[in-house]
Amino acid sequence: MTPPIAIILLNESGRETAEKLQALYPEALIHGLAGRTEGADVTFQKTASHLQELFRAGAPIFGICASAILIRCLAPVLRSKSAEPPVIAIGDDGRNIVPLLGGHHGANRLAREIAEKMDAHAAITTASDLNFNIALDAPPEGLALANPQHVKEFVVRLLGGEKVRLDGKSRWLSQSDLPFDEDGTLTLKITTAAGKGNGGLLLYHPKQLSIGVGCERGTEPEEVISLIRETLANMGLSPLAVGAICSVDVKSDEPAVHAAAAYFGLTPRFFTATELERETPRLAMPSDVVYREVGCHGVCEGAALAAAGSEGQLIVPKQKSKRATCAIAEAPFRIDNKNVGKSQGKLSVIGIGPGQDAWRTPEASALIGQATDLVAYGLYLDLLGNSIAGKKRHDFGLGEEEKRVRTALDLAGEGRNVALISSGDIGIYAMATLVFELIDREDNPEWNRLDIQVAPGISALQAAAARAGAPLGHDFCTISLSDLLTPWKVIEKRITAAAEGDFVISFYNPVSLKRRTQLHAAKKILLQHRPTYTPVIIARNLGRETESVSFVPLGNLDPESIDMLTLVMVGSSESRTTQTNSGGRSWVYTPRGYSGKMANDTQKTGTRK
Template identity: 70%
Template sequence: MEVNPPIAIILLNESGRSTANQLQALFPEALVHGLTGRVEQADLSFQQTALHLQELFRTKTPIIGICASAILIRCLAPVLSDKLIEPAVVAVADDGMNIVPLLGGHHGANDLAKEIAAALKGHAAVTTASDVHYDIALDSPPEGLAIANPQHLKSFMGALLSGGKIKLVGHHDWIAHSNLPFSDEGQLSIEITTKSRNGNDHSLIFHPKTLSVGVGCERNTDPAELIELVKTVLDENHLSPLSVGCVSSIDVKSDEFAVHSVARHFGMAPRFFDAEQLEKEAPRLKTPSDVVFAEVGCHGVSEGAALAAAGEKGSLIVAKNKSKRATTAIALAPMPLNSEKIGSIQGKLSVIGMGPGQDPWRTPEASSLIAEATDLVAYGLYLDLLGTSIAGKIRHDYGLGEEETRVRAALDLAAEGKNVALISSGDIGIYAMATLVFELIDREKQTNWDRLEIQVTPGISALQAAAARAGAPLGHDFCTISLSDLLTPWEVIERRIEAAASGDFVISFYNPVSLKRRTQLHAAKEILLRHRPKSTPVIIARNLGRDTENVSFVPLVELDPEKVDMLTLVMVGSSESQITETNSGNKRWVYTPRGYAGKMDISTLKTGTQE
């Protein structure tokens, strides 16, 4: 299922900050994109306005530009091509009083402009002819209704605006309640039907999404087989694929790739029912099966799922059809189906690294997954750092030391059919929760956990953040070592420090100290001093990416473990690591040479230019 990117609110100057704040309150999932050097705080920053806008447009991201219309027009002109697939682009004045839908008027821009105008008490300058004359945009039907022949809209609208009348076949409130000129003798026609039809320049076909497709299959069925079965059954019964409003099955198939593939083929996510829910449909089944009941606990999967999704007033219009390893059935609902409110989804667990805490250091993928989630599981401080981006979501706060409890809760919530985000600072795969997720799944073999969709997304680790703030200390081979002996015996840690020290790796020490552990960093310092110079630079990085961030350098011999706390990462350079300075602000930098200088010397020797 294609997921639309969150709205991008483009802020070019602080003069539009108040309007940007109001827009983000109106659209909580939206991200403020700020121009570097002119905008102080933003969810995402950019440096080149035209290139950034063009990239957003190419990825079909809805754009609200708090700027002059001309800026958006000039920036986006080079990438304009197909009006049928362009995203919504809206220009909003700094004060929010004038709102102009520029592109994608019938792909959400007109409605977006009207919604903004209502919230900001401004004026929406909608100029598309069908909206002005008939208070309807035929190329922008509401959810639950699809147009079959958009290629004929231009000529149809031309005939309509020239005085044509419309004969209406079928019914849909959106069309019936418009100001379109209807007449039983109309030369033009609009038909609302689930049947496959060919429209033309004088006939528009709309398909209500009232068909419920139930599917079942054997484990690891080829997705192509199930997709072809559903397509064939629709075709044989002269039913339009555009009328499919839901694809559903039994919950034991929630992790079946073929089921997800057929739903994705129709542009949606599959929905699932448990055996008890499907068995309630037994009296309405046309082909009940005792064999199926013995196997999964209900007398029919595909017919039962189709009926359950269509609701009590729905009816089975196509009984179970079979292929070699799959089945499908189709029910008709009295009203368009909203699949998101039917049954349950496959539970999803997003395992997210949010970085050190700064919004600009959180990846767009992490922000997107957090926006999609219904439930957030984390140490409470991490959720606080996310600010308004988690408004309206259910928080599940846990304290330090409750890692396993935290992960179990996330897995169990996802197993209930929820979209759960398990969040950690830094990179969640480095000394964090991701490992425990897979360890518990592997160890306990719980069926409901095995069916989950799991996605791990990286975050900027303390290692990367410290290196970036310091310069380039990771220019050559490096490693990380946790000094916490809560889960790893100190003897093992000590051997690893010795090996890394003798191998001359740059070493990042995670968990260097705690309130109870005060000796490990002292011991690590002693080992390192036996292998590298006393002057080796050590980076002490505390609270990276936060207001109280502090990064300092000391020679290895002067490292004082008593001045290090649990919020600090300690990075010790190799014997090759150097400190240099730049004039701007008398800034000091640490870097570890890769060997380019030696390579250049050899190169110049070969060309004969070296004396």
């Protein structure tokens, strides 16, 4: 999947243009330079390295900056123009749009599109675009060029005055300004058949073939791929004309099916057995055995026909290898893979950190950008700002944790790309555990077939430690003081063990409106095992505008001053405070024993290391 468009904002002077672009492309994310911009969806520190990372990932880049900045930053990673994503330079005022790279991979088209919608000027310099209003090596989605290496020679001959003959149907080609003539010496051919082009023949393959596959559980991917390749070759069909790889939904988590689709640059699509059974009258080789096992009379033929639509034709009946089958149907139109059947459902279980954009990982931002549906406590979605524009929100209140997770699992089971979101790290006192608990407990086949990915976030204890200095420099633990799910006797036992072990302890959920005694009890236990001057960090609303971080000695900790938005971190007996800036700034740290090691090294060698 192509990463979302990255709108690069280096100065606030380009803010209005960036927001206009994001309104035109809601899936795009604004990437802002730290210290120079505010409120970006993604914040970066170093322009060159960030741009290079985006370029390598294949993300289209809209740079609101001088062309030279993009050129100098990306020059070290330029390799092949056949694989580069669109890179467009846009002036701060949005009046000039310059496609720099990937002109025939979408940059020219996007530049024209932006210019038209923003009443700007697109500086297109490609010869075929300027003379014939078309980029012959950049066909639209659903049409693949078999011999791009011959485009240059073909265009040179066009510019030399030769005429073109169109063999087949294509609105994209016929509506251009190409010099068409039935007796032309150059040919543009549209066909699903395999072939070889040359300097006078450009061969385009419309993605009108659908391939249905079936296989035994655990079949090696290479067997399925080889069967498809051999079947296409035997029938003289081009692999570039394949628009869909499909199967029955019980195979939606089968690695071999996914590998076969990926081989053709596609994501696999799936149909229910009921949907495939409707294709029975059109099957060439219906099977009662398959019906008894799966619930339909044919998997590969049925899937191929279902993808090709009611006017599609089965052109290759079921072909077999040792453990796999495939069949091919042809549609009278381009197959839109995204609208065929359904995809394997994806559930991204994401921690977004304490709420500050700069503390959200690129992985989390990318998964949120790819999702169609977002499930979370409403406040967490509000923290994401414009980065979720155009996505479907499923808001839940506090205390509705199981509802949230069930909704996320069910939506993903429908074939959607769902992000289940929590602040902090979603695996620490959050939703990730409940996801796997419900899957394990209920054995729902729709849930069991999901593609699940867990993305970590910066947890409250990490954020608090960073603000305070280095209190987690040695062994530490976390303990939740909420007894809603864990009996107080168990929590008390854990506090005692951590106190005796001299761990730095981060207390999550220290108090609530109704629960006020636990932190008092924890303080009493800790004072039995560590001194009253042990530093305690009180961190509230981390990463947000109302953030506050303060230190008190353990003996002076007042549990009544703590609220439910606060994390309390108690140092070990070794933790201590220090000051910088001429005594103006306090820090807490926990030594790891380096001073003792240095002393021993000095004794042994007579020198300080």
